[in-house]
Amino acid sequence: MPTEANARLSRRGFLRSSAAAGAGLVLGFELGCSTSSSSGAPEALGGTTPPPAGATMNAFLRIAPDDSVTIVAKHVEMGQGAFTGLATILAEELDADWSQVRVEAAPADASRYGNALLGSLQATGSSTAMANSWQQLREAGAQARAMLVAAAAATWGVPEAEVTVERGNVRHPGRGLAATFGELAARAGALPPPPVEGLTFKDPSQYRLIGRPEALPRVDLAGKLDGRARFTLDVHLPGMLTALVARPPRFGGKVTSFDAAAAMAVRGVREVVEVPGRGVAVLADDYWAAKKGRDALVVEWDESGAERRGSAELFAAFRARADAPGVVVRDEGDAPQAIGGAVTVIEAEYELPYLAHAPMEPLDCVARMEGDRCVLTAGSQGQTIDQGAAAAALGVPPERVGIETLLAGGSFGRRFTLDGDIAYEAASILKAIGGRAPVKLVWSREDDIRGGKYRPMVLHRLRGGLDAGGNVVAWQHKIVVQSIFKGSVVAPDLGDDGVEPSMFEGASELPYAIPNLRVEAAQATTGVPVHWWRSVGHSHTAFATEAFLDELAAAAGRDPVALRRELLRDAPRERAVLELAAEKAGWGSPLPAGRARGVAVHKSFGSYVAQIAEISLRPDGLPKVERVVCAVDCGVAINPDNVRAQVEGGIAYGLGAALYDEITLEEGRVVQSNFHDYRALRIHDMPRVEVHIVPSAEPPTGIGEPGTPPIAPAVASAYRALVGSPVRRLPFRRALAGGAP
């Protein structure tokens, strides 16, 4: 039975502790298998000049005679700036000039490119790219630098200690000798790499790239301005067929039979095949023919095992589950008794809906045979799992599946799944046609919105107690939510009563000094597939905990910033971001009529974030967020401009969901289908965002996700301050405007 101990596990810890064994066992392959694929380099660079080969210095670096420095990125570039961040770390210790730096995507090879924070799977997630690569790439850079120095010293017959390196140039100042990286690369690459223990690293005061206040130009931008950047959807291969899949209208439905005649009659349609466990694929010469063919396809579905409940029924079931005991994941003092003795007791329930990720590039994957190997081309966020899933579909060992990782047109978690769903579908279709043609699997936007793998729907029930002095003396929190990990390779044995960190992370490590505190989680079971969505559990726990604390502050007649400052007495980094944001936002200073401020603080993925939202009211009663002042402590800010960009984007992503978005079901069918009713934030909804970064020498932590959790509760806090009533249901549109889009 889970105990308090695993309340301290993060998703990343959970994966670390169980992923390796689980993946090896269930997918039937061992981590550490070494496979290489033909390089995805030209695509990864956005269709620009292919990086030159050159001398291999280590797994992460090649230097070519033309002085180009090619850094091999083990993390997918999906907009979060990973390519640039990884290159920054390595180039800094190498002392390369930024203009020589190129980046290419690593092949699928967990033995060289595994993520130490995600069970050694090759994967990008949990905002770990910088944290897991920081030391590794500092070493790779310093090691290559030492090899260049040794090569120069040997060439010139001088002591290594007299050789200097600066911006891609190696010199012996005393004798006036100089060489470029390119000139030394062949000799340096042939030297034995020096042991890591003997490497010397730059003093941070000498950094030229890391922490540079002005933006270091992103390595992936040029092709994104003129259409050259190559995404999976842009891949065309000779003879390639485009596949769209008809999937069951209710989750859990299965194919009974299908009639392909009408689909085959569509010009350009070549084949209709069943995809085991998924649906029926229509393959055609291009997207439009495949779409028309799928529209014409007739499928009979067996819905005997399908989920038939609607959202209202699911919430009713969640409430019933909340009435029964859950699993205590944190317990301090005696919260129930303290509530009983409190002078004032506040109770609230918060409801949050299913959410789709809706990355701009729909889900897609190209699969083809090259001899006896299968090659996937995709913006894969989880290469090792995708490799295993495709191998399972094809019935081959994973060594025979290669992956060319391309740029991903957004993901927000969707392209890293525990079952490798997209890779599995693409490989299954390839198998169904005997591998005779390359297959480009595409999900339409409707497929994406209705395709499941949602941020879980969740019910939070909170009770808080105040003493006569208005102090928070008790906090009792129960969360009812589906498990993301249940049934996956990571947690194959989690039963219906079990809990895992994605259900309660962010709630169990509440940083406030409250003497009596209990957090319980209870698993809901539905047929709706759930998945991590930018910030995972934090995307809902931050809302419930911060909105509730705000309600407690109001009940106690306390200023919400002052109350937090007091309760954060044992949490200095949270307190520091709170104070910085409050200062920069002018907390407490007068505002024009019709405006109010709200606050939220939340730590996720190792980073501490505070946000002050300033709102007015729109004519339809929804909050208009005018300004957000954000303070963030993410350790060393490798690329401060990218930290700002990620926080701006994280706020936009969270705000769109908070204001507008929900996936709802009626009789088991998803109601929404495209951006007209799954609206997403638009430019006129975008507040002015100011991001203030706390200077830090701590190792870098996450930044792709931590900006998202605090925005919804900060806006709710401002709304309560302005209107006087709390918001207990997301999205605001549903809570305040009856749900009209």
Place this chain on the structure above:
Amino acid sequence: MKHRLQVNGSPREVDAEPDKPLLWVLRDDLRLTGTKYGCGVAQCGACTVHLGGQPVRSCSVPVALVGERPVVTVEGAQGRVAGAVRAAWLELQVPQCGYCQSGQIMTAINLLTEIPKPTDADIDGAFAGNICRCGTYQRVRAAVHKAAQSVGG
């Protein structure tokens, strides 16, 4: 059915069903993949091209209705305004994943062609149909102003 088109200044002929959207003709027939599919129902703006000098959602324009009006895609967008927009986009590091940016850039070029000094409200109006899930809107706004300055000299 054959269609004669003017794309990025060149005559092109394609054989396609008349209801095939311009988007898929550009992407799958002409291999101009800079124009992106995001929704297929004119809700997201990723497929924005200029048709007869006006921004349109190419996912919702059947190829049979294109006629002789010139089509300009992100690959073919040239000139002083286009150059200023790209320079501003680069300077302010606007794109993240970049997938929607072809559409954002085509919208920006059209806006600055029609309104050389747009206000924030002009920008919000012009870009209301261009979704960016990465949330680059603040930088889009700033980059449009910057491009306007550089075009205006």
